[in-house]
Amino acid sequence: MKNQFRLAVCQMMVVDNKDSNIVKAVSMIGNSAKNKADIVVLPEMFNCPYDNFKFMEYAERGEDSKTLKAISKAARESGVYVIAGSIPETEGDKLYNSSFIFDRNGEIIGLHRKMHLFDINIPEKITFKESDTLTAGNQVTTVDTEFCKIGVVICYDMRFPELFRLMTLKGAKLIGIPGAFNMITGPVHWKTLIRARAIDNQVFIVAASPARNEGLSYVAYGNSMVVDPWGDMLARAGEKEEIIYADINLSRVDEVRNELPLLKNRRTDIYDMIEK
Amino acid sequence: MKNQFRLAVCQMMVVDNKDSNIVKAVSMIGNSAKNKADIVVLPEMFNCPYDNFKFMEYAERGEDSKTLKAISKAARESGVYVIAGSIPETEGDKLYNSSFIFDRNGEIIGLHRKMHLFDINIPEKITFKESDTLTAGNQVTTVDTEFCKIGVVICYDMRFPELFRLMTLKGAKLIGIPGAFNMITGPVHWKTLIRARAIDNQVFIVAASPARNEGLSYVAYGNSMVVDPWGDMLARAGEKEEIIYADINLSRVDEVRNELPLLKNRRTDIYDMIEK
Numbered sequence: 001m002k003n004q005f006r007l008a009v010c011q012m013m014v015v016d017n018k019d020s021n022i023v024k025a026v027s028m029i030g031n032s033a034k035n036k037a038d039i040v041v042l043p044e045m046f047n048c049p050y051d052n053f054k055f056m057e058y059a060e061r062g063e064d065s066k067t068l069k070a071i072s073k074a075a076r077e078s079g080v081y082v083i084a085g086s087i088p089e090t091e092g093d094k095l096y097n098s099s100f101i102f103d104r105n106g107e108i109i110g111l112h113r114k115m116h117l118f119d120i121n122i123p124e125k126i127t128f129k130e131s132d133t134l135t136a137g138n139q140v141t142t143v144d145t146e147f148c149k150i151g152v153v154i155c156y157d158m159r160f161p162e163l164f165r166l167m168t169l170k171g172a173k174l175i176g177i178p179g180a181f182n183m184i185t186g187p188v189h190w191k192t193l194i195r196a197r198a199i200d201n202q203v204f205i206v207a208a209s210p211a212r213n214e215g216l217s218y219v220a221y222g223n224s225m226v227v228d229p230w231g232d233m234l235a236r237a238g239e240k241e242e243i244i245y246a247d248i249n250l251s252r253v254d255e256v257r258n259e260l261p262l263l264k265n266r267r268t269d270i271y272d273m274i275e276k
Numbered sequence: 277m278k279n280q281f282r283l284a285v286c287q288m289m290v291v292d293n294k295d296s297n298i299v300k301a302v303s304m305i306g307n308s309a310k311n312k313a314d315i316v317v318l319p320e321m322f323n324c325p326y327d328n329f330k331f332m333e334y335a336e337r338g339e340d341s342k343t344l345k346a347i348s349k350a351a352r353e354s355g356v357y358v359i360a361g362s363i364p365e366t367e368g369d370k371l372y373n374s375s376f377i378f379d380r381n382g383e384i385i386g387l388h389r390k391m392h393l394f395d396i397n398i399p400e401k402i403t404f405k406e407s408d409t410l411t412a413g414n415q416v417t418t419v420d421t422e423f424c425k426i427g428v429v430i431c432y433d434m435r436f437p438e439l440f441r442l443m444t445l446k447g448a449k450l451i452g453i454p455g456a457f458n459m460i461t462g463p464v465h466w467k468t469l470i471r472a473r474a475i476d477n478q479v480f481i482v483a484a485s486p487a488r489n490e491g492l493s494y495v496a497y498g499n500s501m502v503v504d505p506w507g508d509m510l511a512r513a514g515e516k517e518e519i520i521y522a523d524i525n526l527s528r529v530d531e532v533r534n535e536l537p538l539l540k541n542r543r544t545d546i547y548d549m550i551e552k
Binding site for chain 2: 115116117119120121122123136138139140156159160161162163165166185188189192193195196199200230231232258259260261262265266267269270271272273274275276
């Protein structure tokens with residue numbers, strides 16, 4: 001397996017127009033590829049404003065999704081992997097917050113449906129209840145690539161250390177987090193949680209947020225970032241639309257795990273994380 | 277149960293003289309009590325330099341430890357709880373890194389023996405191997421107090437999210453961490469891990485480090501701190517010897533857990549943390 005690759009994180013300005021969002025995503029994938037990216041990551045709900053009514057309005061079935069067709073074509077034409085942030089996806093009468101992962105041929109190699117639904121109620125600050133519209137996924141997701149196994153979670157999933165440990169124990173060395181923290185939780189929690197997950201599990205983490213669009217009802221924090229297994233920040237966006245890049249050398253995972261053998265030092269005689 | 281109390285964190289300058297360290301600890305407990313503290317926290321290895329040879333030289337049996345007798349007396353005379361950092365403790369032919377917890381009468385109400393031993397080897401930066409001399413404890417530790425259940429871990433234990441989840445599930449609302457991170461790991465990991473544990477588990481965390489003593493072979497980072505269940509910093513020391521205080525209102529735990537119901541939202545149908 002190849003040990004080195006370039007990551008691109010597309011901090012898209014998501015707007016209330018699906019076609020515009022698709023055009024933007026395709027264009028950013030193309031630009032990322034021109035800048036020699038191997039893996040491109042899009043943000044959570046990259047084709048849809050973060051709003052329960054919009055989720056229903058914008059939703060597509062996986063089989064005939066024009067969003068997925070466009071991303072597949074972009075991945076194939078540019079010859080890059082794409083962790084396609086997330087989109088509102090319907091199956092039967094269920095609505096999911098779903099991340100599809102594409103290989104360099106535009107084939108879908110993985111699907112993560114957000115498994116922890118975001119219900120927050122801080123009086124006079126922020127209220128959002130995903131469980132009003134969404135159904136939770138039931139699967140810990142890792143996909144195989146030519147570089148390493150990659151884990152994928154979506155936004156609120158990142159608040160559960162259990163999930164990161166399970167992906168790590170399954171062999172993920174890079175974990176992708178399409179996520180849209182807001183202006184209340186973002187400044188206090190976003191960077192700390194991303195860095196802590198990387199430090200605890202000694203993996204690379206790439207977190208992709210939409211750019212900050214003050215015109216929407218839910219304003220994303222931005223600050224997409226790539227963190228290495230020691231917790232060092234390799235790349236970080238501001239609040240505006242931009243693509244950030246990070247050159248990943250997977251040998252850093254082994255190096256950090258040799259220097260500080262956290263995974264070996266777990267006391268699995270006393271406790272353990274189990275998947276049911 | 278009382279919902280409010282004052283914490284004092286004694287960031288002691290530990291020196292290579294056991295009696296001086298005991299005198300210092302007793303004096304800082306007295307000062308904390310004068311400033312109306314209810315619970316006083318001492319740092320890891322507060323009576324002994326952080327060094328494998330010193331651990332052996334300074335070690336005491338719990339039954340006849342002059343360090344513990346002095347701390348018990350100080351707790352009783354001042355009428356405060358003391359989470360007595362840690363000391364090198366022998367039992368039979370074993371040596372432990374042990375935290376004794378005292379109530380307001382000076383009675384021992386809990387004992388945590390460090391259960392993850394710190395073995396680090398970063399070439400040309402830092403090498404330390406606790407497992408050369410120490411034996412690991414085998415117990416997840418929580419103690420009952422008049423305020424709430426308190427969890428206790430020691431330093432390297434804090435790198436294991438499993439342990440924090442277990443203490444939280446057992447009902448701990450405050451977790452004490454006597455710890456001595458160093459000048460390599462401290463600046464990058466100490467604050468991030470402490471805040472992440474608080475944010476993930478929505479508990480108060482108090483972390484007590486020795487002050488920075490450049491004269492010892494292992495230089496502690498300092499930066500003792502108290503963090504609330506939202507991750508907000510209530511008090512933080514610098515590098516020098518000092519006592520920091522924080523007024524704790526436990527209703528903040530319930531408030532944060534209502535606003536963002538992380539513990540309820542865990543997907544225990546998919547995964548779980550088990551204690552064996």
